Amino acid sequence: MVAPTRSKKSINGHGGSSSSKRVMNRGAWTAEEDMKLSGYIEIHGAKRWKTIATKSGLNRCGKSCRLRWLNYLRPNIKRGNISDEEEDLILRLHRLLGNRWSLIAGRLPGRTDNEIKNYWNSYLSKKAISGREKSREVEPAPPQGPAISLHKAPENSPALVEEEEEEEGGSGSKLEDGYLDPFDMEEFFNFSNEATISKFLELDGDLLMAD
DNA sequence: AACATCAGCAACCGCGTGCAA
DNA sequence: TTTGCACGCGGTTGCTGATGT
Incomplete structure (x- = not known):
């Protein structure tokens, strides 16, 4: 229903690591970011997400990179049409x-x-x-x-x-x-x-x- | 046409766990 | 044993498009 990459999303949402000196990218991933991430992982593998986040040139936190990879970019992902x-x-x-x-x-x-x-x-x-x-x-x-x-x-x-x-008030186990x-x-x-x-x-x- | 509400879903956050130093 | 980092998980948020009024 909705396109995989969204066009717009609030970047300054609540919470988060606002204490960090560097402001991280948040919100929807762009095609360019996807390419950067998958390109980096292809070469170096999907390990040490913090390193991936910094070395790949993405201004994202490691968690965000991991989530994006696991849910959308990694190979053999099936999307939609749940049988x-x-x-x-x-x-x-x-x-x-x-x-x-x-x-x-x-x-x-x-x-x-x-x-x-x-x-x-x-x-x-x-x-x-x-x-x-x-x-x-x-x-x-x-x-x-x-x-x-x-x-x-x-x-x-x-x-x-x-x-x-x-x-109801029972302490017995199933x-x-x-x-x-x-x-x-x-x-x-x-x-x-x-x-x-x-x-x-x-x-x-x-x-x-x-x- | 304009607005309100709903539904779907991507992405974020907090917390728990495992492991190495 | 303690501490700190990295990772994984589940819950929640909030944006977008669809539908209703």
């Missing part, structure tokens, strides 16, 4: 993982955490909510929701919030309820283990069917 399969996968992974966007993105080759996060916030969250409401109409108290509590759970994760809301017994948590978070994830998604699919 039904991908959407379904995002929904299911979000059900399981909550707002762990980087983990979810890791399961979708070519997609970035930022894109998935935006897609979720602007579209899928509503879809997920309406879907849940629908299922509640049919079945008032379904035993659904994220079945796992994470080692490092994101605060305000919808998944976990939901878990708290639905767990694991004790038994839905995820077949899984080894350590193994699950080892995302190099294709079989485990597939197994997980398979089971989640079964749960959805049962809803």
Whole structure:
């Protein structure tokens, strides 16, 4: 919908490192900056972003360079046109993982955490909510929701919030309820283990069917 | 036509973690 | 053990274009 490079954006926004002596470029990236950055990374590699930021001649902070590279410039990036399969996968992974966007993105080759996060916030969250409401109409108290509590759970994760809301004063864990017994948590978070994830998604699919 | 509101998304910020000195 | 740097992540902001009034 919107062109990848935006024509204009406020440069003197809030916060930021205003204390630094040098005023950094902020806001939308220009095609020229993109070329500089990708050219530099092509030669020197994508490491030490602070150095990249200074040596490439870009008047940007390292963080900004990293974000631009990861989300737009790096090779094999897929943009837009999220397929039904991908959407379904995002929904299911979000059900399981909550707002762990980087983990979810890791399961979708070519997609970035930022894109998935935006897609979720602007579209899928509503879809997920309406879907849940629908299922509640049919079945008032379904035993659904994220079945796992994470080692490092994101605060305000919808998944976990939901878990708290639905767990009326209960101190028992979902694991004790038994839905995820077949899984080894350590193994699950080892995302190099294709079989485990597939197994997980398979089971989640079964749960959805049962809803 | 002019204005208001909404939706989509790029980019920024703060914080946590890992690691080397 | 402590400290400082680099990096990665998730939440949030704010601009742009679309749509509604």
